Amino acid sequence: MPQYDVLVIGGGASGLRAAIAAKRAGASVAVLSKVHPLRTNSALSPGGLNAPLGNDDSAEKFAQDIRNAGDGLCDTEAVNILAADAAREVVWLERVGVPFNRNAEGRIDCRPLGSSSVSRAAYADDRTGHMVLHVLHEQFQREDIPCFAERFVTSLIQDGGVCTGAVALGHRSGQLETFGAGAVILATGGATQLYRPCTSAVGTTGDGLMLAHDLGVGLVDLEMVQFHPTVYSAARTALISEAALGAGAKLVNAAGDKLVNAGGLSRAQLAAEVHKAGQNGGGPVSLDLRPVDNLASRFPAAAEVVRLMAGIDITKDPVPVQPVAHRPMGGIEANAAGETSVAGLYAVGECAHNGLNGAGRLPGNTLTEAVVFGRRVGEAAAAHAKSAGAADAGGSQAAQDGERLAEITSGGTSGDTIGAVHRELGELMNANLGVSRTDAGLAEAQDKIRALRERHAALRVNNKSRIYNYALAGYIELGNLLKLAEATALAARGRAESRGAHLRSDHPEKDDSNWKAHTVVRSQDGSPKLDTRAVSA
Amino acid sequence: MEVTYKVHRKDPENGGESSYSTYQVELPEDATVLDGLQKIRDEQDDTLAFRASCCQGSCGECAVRINYKAQFTCTTRIGDVTKKAPEILLDPVRNIPVIKDLVFDMDRFTWNKMAAMKPWMEPDDEFAPTENLVPESEMADVRKTMSCHACSLCDEGCAVLPVNFDFLGPAAMVKGYRFVMDPRETGAKMEARMKVVEQPQGLWDCVHCYEADGKCPRGLTPSSKIMEIRDVAFKEGIKHEKVGRHHASFINSVKQTGWLDERKLVMETEGMTNVTGLMKLLPTAVRALRRGKMPGRHEKRPGADQIKRILEKAEDSK
Amino acid sequence: MKYAFYPGCVAKGGCPELYSAACKVAEKLDIELEEMSDVACTGAGCMPTQLSDPINARTFAKAEQMGLPIMTICSTCQGVFSQANHRLQDAEYREEINREYLAEEGLSYQGTTEVKHMLWVLFEDYGIEKLKALIERPLNGLRVSPFYGCFLRRPGNIMVPTKDVGARRGYLEDLTQILGAENVDISGKTKCCGFPILTANEEASLGMVAKHAGESSQKGADCMVTPCPLCHLNLDGNQPRAEGQTGEKIDLPIIHLPQLVGLALGFNTDEMQLGRHIVSTKAVNDKVDMLT
Missing domain, CATH: 3.40.50.11810 (Rossmann fold)
Known part of the structure; x- marks a missing residue:
C-alpha cells in the first residue's frame, strides 16, 4: 500500500498549492484527483485574484472589503491571514511564471472587481484561473510529486478518531486502491452541481464535503451560495467575468436602459437586482460589453465562450444574462490552518469553510484563498504528519467499498435514471434555494429532496466494469449531492433572516440578534442536525 | 430532433477490439454533441466511456473526432454536424492509444510529452518581495500562448506522430515556446531551456508542415511557434549537433556560391570524420550516380558576392 | 506570357530532369521563361528568417526590375517565398531590409512581385482550356x-x-x-x-x-x-x-x-x-x- 506523509485529495489550485507547500516542508506527498489537474474547475475562474499590491491599497483596506462582503459572518483570523499573505503569494505566482497583465511601470496591473474599494484584482486577461492553475501545475511537476489522476475517492479511512488515508477507485486500473497517510487534505472543490443551471464543471459534486460529513465533521453555512450575476444561460451557460462591469460594461433592461450602478454593490446584491429585474416582467436583462475599450483583447475568454455557447459576438451585441449558481461560501468546518474536528483531516479551498467568506465572498478571492490557504494548510498538514508518524490505514475499508460498488452495479434498469434525478434536483434547487427563498419553498424542497433520495437509493448501474465507469462515479456523486442538498435546505430553512447570499423574501431583514452566527450541520444517527456557532471576532 | 450517433467502442476487458455502437437520440436542435453522449449514457447504455469536465470549451477534456474532425463535444452543436452528414460519428483523437471507447491515453501522450519539456520555472529569486518588472508588450504573447488547453488537438493533426510516436509533438513545443519567449528566463536559464527544447524528438524532429496551425481551438498556430523557436535556436546557436552541422553547411554553401551544394551538404551533415555515417550514404549515392542524378559541378553564381555580403550582415545583426 | 523563372537549387542539382522537363513544357505551351541566374537559394527553411528574408527580398527586387512575376517549380521554394513575401508586405519591415541590405547594391523591393508555382500558373494564368487544346x-x-x-x-x-x-x-x-x-x-x-x-x-x-x-x-x-x-x-x-x-x-x-x-x-x-x-x-x- 502506498504511504505518504500528506495525501491531497483534489488537483485544483488549492490542492496543488497545498501539495507544493507540504513537499517543500519536507513531507512526502501525493495528489489524488478525479480528473487531471488541468481539467479541474479552478481553470474556470476568470476575473482575477485579489492582492493589495497598489500604492493606494493596504491589508487593512483589503480586510475591510472582505468583511463588508461577508456581511457579518467572517471569522477574523482567516480574514486577517488572507489580507496579510495575499500580496506575497501573488508575487510568488508571478515569480514562478503567471503572465499577469502589466501596468505602465511593468508591475502587475490591478483592476477593479466586484465591491472592492480599490483596484485590487491581479489578472491574466480573463483567464486568470487557467493561468494560475497551469503555473501551479508546472511548479507541482517541478517538485516531482506523484499525481494519481482519474482516481475517484470512495472513502476516508478513520482509525480511532484519526484520519489515516483514503480509498480510491482508479478509473484506468479499475481497482480500488488504498493510500495511507499521516495527514489527508481535502481540496475537492465545491458543489455547484447542486444547481441547474450552474457555472461549474461536472465534477463539482461536493464529494469532499460528504467524505468529511461521514466522519462526523460539521458543514458550515451551506445556505450561503453565491450566484454570479453576469451569466448567459439558455441551453448552455457561459460566464462573463464581473470584471467587465468594472471595465465599463453595462447591465441593461429590455428597453436598453441601464439597470443599476454596479459600483460598490456586493455580488449578492447585484445578483438580486438582476434577478428582480428578470422577475418583474422587465424582460431579459443583458450585459452590454460594447462600451469596454479593446474588448476582444481584454476579455478574450468571454468573447470565445459566448461565441461558442451562445453564438453571440460580444463586440456587436449585448448578451442576455441571469444570475446563475456559481460558488458556495459554506463547506467543511475548518480553522485557518485547515484543521477539522478529526485529527489528521484537513480541508482547504472551495470545499472548506474557514471563516474567510462569511455570507458573501468578495469577487476575486477564490484564487487568492486557494493559494494563501493552500500553502498554509499544506505546511500545517506536513507538520502534523511528521509529529503523528505513520499510521496503518489497513485494507478493510477497501473491501467494504468494494462491496458497496458491487451493490451499486448490481443492476437492472428501471424507468428512472441518474440523469433524471440529477436534473430534477438541480431545477428544484434553482427554484426553491435560488437567489430568493421562502419557508414554504424550503419545506417543499426538503420533501422533494427526500423523494429524490429514495429514487436514487432504488437506482442501480448496469455497467459492472470498474474501468472508466462514469455511471458508477456519477451515481456516487449524485448521492453526495442529494445528501448535501438535504443539509443545505435544512440550514437555509433555519436561517430565518436575509444576509449576504441568503435572501429570504419572508424574512427580508438582517437579524443580528439571532443570526449573526454560523449554521452548522452535522450527521447524527445518519440524519443531518442543524446547530449554530458564534462568529469568532 | 432525432439524431443517430455512431460511437467508437473498445472494451479493454473483452479483447479490446474496435467496433461501433449506434444509438438513436432525441435532442433539442441546439443541443451539443456532449449533451447527446450524456443522454445516451444515462438512458441507453451506461457502459459508454467518454470524458468531459467544464462543458464550456474551456478545459480541453472532451476532445474527440466528430465526423473525422477533431473538436470538443461540449462546443459542437448537433445541428452543425447533422446538416452536413446523416449521423454523428465519434472516434477517439488520432495518434493516441485508446483505452476504452472514446477515452484515450493522455498519460502516455500529452502529459508525458509536455513533462519532457521540463515545463516549469526555477527562478533564482523565487521569494523576492516584489514582482519582476516586465513591459506588457513582452508579456502579451506569452500569456496568449499560455491559454493553451493542453487538449492535444494540434497533436491530432501532426504528420510526424503517425510514423514516430515518440516525437514530442506540437502541444509540447507550444509549452516550450512559452518558456523560450518568456522575458523572465534569460542567460543560463535560456541556454538550458534551448537544450531541453532541442532534445531528441523535440524541435528538430518537426517537419514544419504547418498542419498544426489550423488545428488549435484557441488559434495559437503551433507550427508557426515552432518556426519561431527555430529562429531563436539559430540566434542562440543550435544545440542539436547533427542539425547544427547541416544548417551551418547549408548557410555556408549559399554564402560561398549563392546556392546550395547538395553533395557537400549531405557529407558535411554526417560530419566529415564520421566514417560510419558517410558509409551509410554510399548505396544512395551509387544509385544516384547510376541514374545520372548526382549533382554536377557546383559553380559559383553571379551575384554570389552580394548574397554573401547580405548573409554576413544579417548574421552580425543578431 | 513571360515569367522570371526561379528553378531552385534541386532542379539545378539533384533533379536535373525536373529542370529540363519544365523548360520543355513551358516552351511547348509558349510560356516564355527568363531564368534568374544571379539570385540566392531561398533558404529552404534551413535558415532563420533573419537571414532568408533579406536574400529573398533581393530576389523579389530583381524580378521587380525585370517587370515579371516569378514562376517556381518547387513547392519548398514557393512556400518559403510566399511566407517571406507575406512578411515583406509590411512596409516598415520591407524598408528596413531595403535600407540595411539591398540599398548597397542599388536595389529596393517595393512589395509588388508575384510568386507562383507552375501548377498555379497553369490554372490561374495560362488557362486550363488552352492546355486541354494542346x-x-x-x-x-x-x-x-x-x-x-x-x-x-x-x-x-x-x-x-x-x-x-x-x-x-x-x-x-x-x-x-x-x-x-x-x-x-x-x-x-x-x-x-x-x-x-x-x-x-x-x-x-x-x-x-x-x-x-x-x-x-x-x-x-x-x-x-x-x-x-x-x-x-x-x-x-x-x-x-x-x-x-x-x-x-x-x-x-x-x-x-x-x-x-x-x-x-x-x-x-x-x-x-x-x-x-x-x-x-x-x-x-x-x-x-x-x-x-
Whole structure:
C-alpha cells in the first residue's frame, strides 16, 4: 500500500498549492484527483485574484472589503491571514511564471472587481484561473510529486478518531486502491452541481464535503451560495467575468436602459437586482460589453465562450444574462490552518469553510484563498504528519467499498435514471434555494429532496466494469449531492433572516440578534442536525 | 430532433477490439454533441466511456473526432454536424492509444510529452518581495500562448506522430515556446531551456508542415511557434549537433556560391570524420550516380558576392 | 506570357530532369521563361528568417526590375517565398531590409512581385482550356496519386489566401484528370514527405516515405505526381531505404509535375528523362508507350 506523509485529495489550485507547500516542508506527498489537474474547475475562474499590491491599497483596506462582503459572518483570523499573505503569494505566482497583465511601470496591473474599494484584482486577461492553475501545475511537476489522476475517492479511512488515508477507485486500473497517510487534505472543490443551471464543471459534486460529513465533521453555512450575476444561460451557460462591469460594461433592461450602478454593490446584491429585474416582467436583462475599450483583447475568454455557447459576438451585441449558481461560501468546518474536528483531516479551498467568506465572498478571492490557504494548510498538514508518524490505514475499508460498488452495479434498469434525478434536483434547487427563498419553498424542497433520495437509493448501474465507469462515479456523486442538498435546505430553512447570499423574501431583514452566527450541520444517527456557532471576532 | 450517433467502442476487458455502437437520440436542435453522449449514457447504455469536465470549451477534456474532425463535444452543436452528414460519428483523437471507447491515453501522450519539456520555472529569486518588472508588450504573447488547453488537438493533426510516436509533438513545443519567449528566463536559464527544447524528438524532429496551425481551438498556430523557436535556436546557436552541422553547411554553401551544394551538404551533415555515417550514404549515392542524378559541378553564381555580403550582415545583426 | 523563372537549387542539382522537363513544357505551351541566374537559394527553411528574408527580398527586387512575376517549380521554394513575401508586405519591415541590405547594391523591393508555382500558373494564368487544346496524348488508363506535400497548401492563410484561389486545394487532382489520367487518392496527399527531418530523424522520415508511397502502391497506382522536388528526392531517392526499413516492396515511380504534363503534351519518356529516377518508371513507360 502506498504511504505518504500528506495525501491531497483534489488537483485544483488549492490542492496543488497545498501539495507544493507540504513537499517543500519536507513531507512526502501525493495528489489524488478525479480528473487531471488541468481539467479541474479552478481553470474556470476568470476575473482575477485579489492582492493589495497598489500604492493606494493596504491589508487593512483589503480586510475591510472582505468583511463588508461577508456581511457579518467572517471569522477574523482567516480574514486577517488572507489580507496579510495575499500580496506575497501573488508575487510568488508571478515569480514562478503567471503572465499577469502589466501596468505602465511593468508591475502587475490591478483592476477593479466586484465591491472592492480599490483596484485590487491581479489578472491574466480573463483567464486568470487557467493561468494560475497551469503555473501551479508546472511548479507541482517541478517538485516531482506523484499525481494519481482519474482516481475517484470512495472513502476516508478513520482509525480511532484519526484520519489515516483514503480509498480510491482508479478509473484506468479499475481497482480500488488504498493510500495511507499521516495527514489527508481535502481540496475537492465545491458543489455547484447542486444547481441547474450552474457555472461549474461536472465534477463539482461536493464529494469532499460528504467524505468529511461521514466522519462526523460539521458543514458550515451551506445556505450561503453565491450566484454570479453576469451569466448567459439558455441551453448552455457561459460566464462573463464581473470584471467587465468594472471595465465599463453595462447591465441593461429590455428597453436598453441601464439597470443599476454596479459600483460598490456586493455580488449578492447585484445578483438580486438582476434577478428582480428578470422577475418583474422587465424582460431579459443583458450585459452590454460594447462600451469596454479593446474588448476582444481584454476579455478574450468571454468573447470565445459566448461565441461558442451562445453564438453571440460580444463586440456587436449585448448578451442576455441571469444570475446563475456559481460558488458556495459554506463547506467543511475548518480553522485557518485547515484543521477539522478529526485529527489528521484537513480541508482547504472551495470545499472548506474557514471563516474567510462569511455570507458573501468578495469577487476575486477564490484564487487568492486557494493559494494563501493552500500553502498554509499544506505546511500545517506536513507538520502534523511528521509529529503523528505513520499510521496503518489497513485494507478493510477497501473491501467494504468494494462491496458497496458491487451493490451499486448490481443492476437492472428501471424507468428512472441518474440523469433524471440529477436534473430534477438541480431545477428544484434553482427554484426553491435560488437567489430568493421562502419557508414554504424550503419545506417543499426538503420533501422533494427526500423523494429524490429514495429514487436514487432504488437506482442501480448496469455497467459492472470498474474501468472508466462514469455511471458508477456519477451515481456516487449524485448521492453526495442529494445528501448535501438535504443539509443545505435544512440550514437555509433555519436561517430565518436575509444576509449576504441568503435572501429570504419572508424574512427580508438582517437579524443580528439571532443570526449573526454560523449554521452548522452535522450527521447524527445518519440524519443531518442543524446547530449554530458564534462568529469568532 | 432525432439524431443517430455512431460511437467508437473498445472494451479493454473483452479483447479490446474496435467496433461501433449506434444509438438513436432525441435532442433539442441546439443541443451539443456532449449533451447527446450524456443522454445516451444515462438512458441507453451506461457502459459508454467518454470524458468531459467544464462543458464550456474551456478545459480541453472532451476532445474527440466528430465526423473525422477533431473538436470538443461540449462546443459542437448537433445541428452543425447533422446538416452536413446523416449521423454523428465519434472516434477517439488520432495518434493516441485508446483505452476504452472514446477515452484515450493522455498519460502516455500529452502529459508525458509536455513533462519532457521540463515545463516549469526555477527562478533564482523565487521569494523576492516584489514582482519582476516586465513591459506588457513582452508579456502579451506569452500569456496568449499560455491559454493553451493542453487538449492535444494540434497533436491530432501532426504528420510526424503517425510514423514516430515518440516525437514530442506540437502541444509540447507550444509549452516550450512559452518558456523560450518568456522575458523572465534569460542567460543560463535560456541556454538550458534551448537544450531541453532541442532534445531528441523535440524541435528538430518537426517537419514544419504547418498542419498544426489550423488545428488549435484557441488559434495559437503551433507550427508557426515552432518556426519561431527555430529562429531563436539559430540566434542562440543550435544545440542539436547533427542539425547544427547541416544548417551551418547549408548557410555556408549559399554564402560561398549563392546556392546550395547538395553533395557537400549531405557529407558535411554526417560530419566529415564520421566514417560510419558517410558509409551509410554510399548505396544512395551509387544509385544516384547510376541514374545520372548526382549533382554536377557546383559553380559559383553571379551575384554570389552580394548574397554573401547580405548573409554576413544579417548574421552580425543578431 | 513571360515569367522570371526561379528553378531552385534541386532542379539545378539533384533533379536535373525536373529542370529540363519544365523548360520543355513551358516552351511547348509558349510560356516564355527568363531564368534568374544571379539570385540566392531561398533558404529552404534551413535558415532563420533573419537571414532568408533579406536574400529573398533581393530576389523579389530583381524580378521587380525585370517587370515579371516569378514562376517556381518547387513547392519548398514557393512556400518559403510566399511566407517571406507575406512578411515583406509590411512596409516598415520591407524598408528596413531595403535600407540595411539591398540599398548597397542599388536595389529596393517595393512589395509588388508575384510568386507562383507552375501548377498555379497553369490554372490561374495560362488557362486550363488552352492546355486541354494542346494535349496530344491523353494519359488514359494511367493511375496517378497526386501528392501535394506541405508547402503548396499551408500555412493556409498564405498559400490559399482568398476564396478566389480556393481551387488551389484541388489543382493537382484536377490536372491529373485533365491530362486524361485516373486519380488514385491517398490519405496523406497533403502530408509531409519526411524530407525535412532526414537529418534529425531518418527513421521517421523514411517511415513517411513508406506510408505515403506504400499506400499509393497498395491502391494500385502506377505512379505518384508531386510539385516538389524535395518530396521527389525523399519519396523516390529514399524509397529503397524505406523498403529496407519496413521490409515491404513499394516500387512506386514518383513523377515530377512538369513530366506528367509533358507526357500528355506528347513528349516521350526519354525526353522527360524518366530514366533519371531512382525507382524504375518502367510501368509508367509501358503504359505511356501503349498510348502512342
